[in-house]
Amino acid sequence: MKTRVCIIGGGPSGLLLAQLLHLKGIDNVVLEKHSREYVLARIRAGVLEHGFAKLMREAQCGERMDREGEIHEGFFIADAGQLNRVDLHKYSGGSSVIVYGQTELTRDLYDARERMNGAVIHNAEDVQPHDLTSAAPYVTWRAGDEVKRIDCDFVIGADGFHGVSRKSIPRDVLREYEKVYPSGWLGVLSRTKPVSPELIYARHERGFALCSLRSQVLSRYYIQVPLSDTVEGWSDDAFWAELKRRLPAEVGARLQTGPSIEKSIAPLRSFVAEPMRYGNLFLAGDAAHIVPPTGARGLNSAASDIYYLYHALLAHYQRGDASGLEGYSAKALARVWKAQRFSWWMTMMLHTFPGSSDYDRKLQDTDLAYLFSSEAAMSSLAENYVGLPF
Ligand code: RFL
Ligand code: PHB
Secondary structure, three states: EOOOOOEEEHHHHHHHHHHHHOOOOOOOEEEOOOOOOHHHOOOOOOOEEEHHHHHHHHHHOHHHHHHOOOOEEEEEEEOOOOOEEEEEHHHHOOEEEOOOOOOHHHHHHHHHHHOOOOEEEEOOEEEEEOOOOOOEEEEEEEEOOOEEEEEEEEEEEOOOOOOOOOHHHHOOOOOEEEEEEEEEEEEEEEEOOOOOOOOOOHHHHOOEEEEEEEEEEEEEEEEEEEOOOOOOOOHHHHHHHHHHHHHHHHHHHHOOOOOEEEEEEEEEEEEEEEEEEEOOOEEEEHHHHHHHHHOOOHHHHHHHHHHHHHHHHHHHHHHHOOHHHHHHHHHHHHHHHHHHHHHHHHHHEEEEOOOOOOHHHHHHHHHHHHHHOOHHHHHHHHHHHHHOOO
16 A cells, blocks of 8 residues: 555544645545544543634534534633633633534544545554655554555654654654643533533632533533542542532532533643654654643644644645755644643642642632733733634
8 A cells, every 4th residue: 555644543633634635635544543433432622722623624624613613702710719700802812712522523524534535544453653764654554464554755643642653763862751740630521501601610729620511511520630549439429529519609509410421530741752753754743742631732732733744744745845844843842832831830720739838829829819910911821722823
């Protein structure tokens, strides 16, 4: 088999790039380790910035997102029993975010790939890139007992944090920066009316909580838990009781509870791998960087990688211009680090970590007091939350 661009990973990053390239006549193949059903069962992001939405439209996948997604012009931060609103629209110069689940967005991308007869190979086992520094790289994988091979010009590593692509870069080339937080988020999806039409990020001495949603009949809630906790250890009743405790009383009083449809724990981690290019391998999305979900930046950072990579590949194939590919890593990383900073800041301001001191708590109090008394601080939060320009 032969293609121009071999994309490892059929998550949102890989599928979006595949779709964009296909529409410009650039032949590509996506190799995904799991089945479509498995990928679509993962409940992850819920908040999209407009830059991402624009790319989805360009990829001819934005119709349902525009119909069913909700525009949010603000969110709340709860602290000391009070709700404080962050007016994104006012402080970002008229912008907003879109609440539309990653699951739905991935489904739209898969449907588009199918409609256009795009090549997506599922259940590809033992995927391995080869000869990445040569002009003729190739990728092998196993389908049952058979070993398959695809030759290509470029390999895109869009295979998430645990993928194989980043690990193919030699240790003496790759530099990894990491911060691990001593907590995770326990998330619950439930077919209940959301407690608030806008998201609530709640700071509480028992730990952080987040009230989010997928639609007006589907709620997504999270509570901060110790890393040692397990999903099995949290009954639905215990989850609802703990969430209620961490919300202002008037919010807790109107919380509608119900059976969980999905329940999972995600550890909090900040991570960046540099460079994002090695020979003819280009990393994108979670394969190169992850953030704690507090600032809703993860998927949105993947979108800017895909934007830069798409335009770099277009310039290469349409005009023989290699400058976009040459500059990809530096350009992508500049924006990635800003998302890292913002996610770290939101996380540190709103979580109660084991071992945090009275001094740490005073700084959090001051950060929040400053935020709600300064238009400049509000503008800084808003412009980061709606997404810095690509
Ligand atoms: P993904 O989604 O992990 O997809 C990678 C794909 O690669 C496949 N794969 C392989 N394929 C072939 N060979 C291999 N060896 C492979 N190894 C892995 C995997 O099966 C998978 O299908 O990475 P991608 O595409 O870069 O997308 C990144 C996003 O998924 C991630 O950044 C977001 O979900 C982060 N995130 C959020 N981001 C936001 O922008 N806004 C949010 O509101 C938001 N909320 C969240 C989040 C992440 C969360 N968790 C669970 C980590 C909330 C949570 C709870
Ligand atoms: C979500 O709805 O899953 C969500 C929303 C906002 C975040 C993180 C996760 O910051």
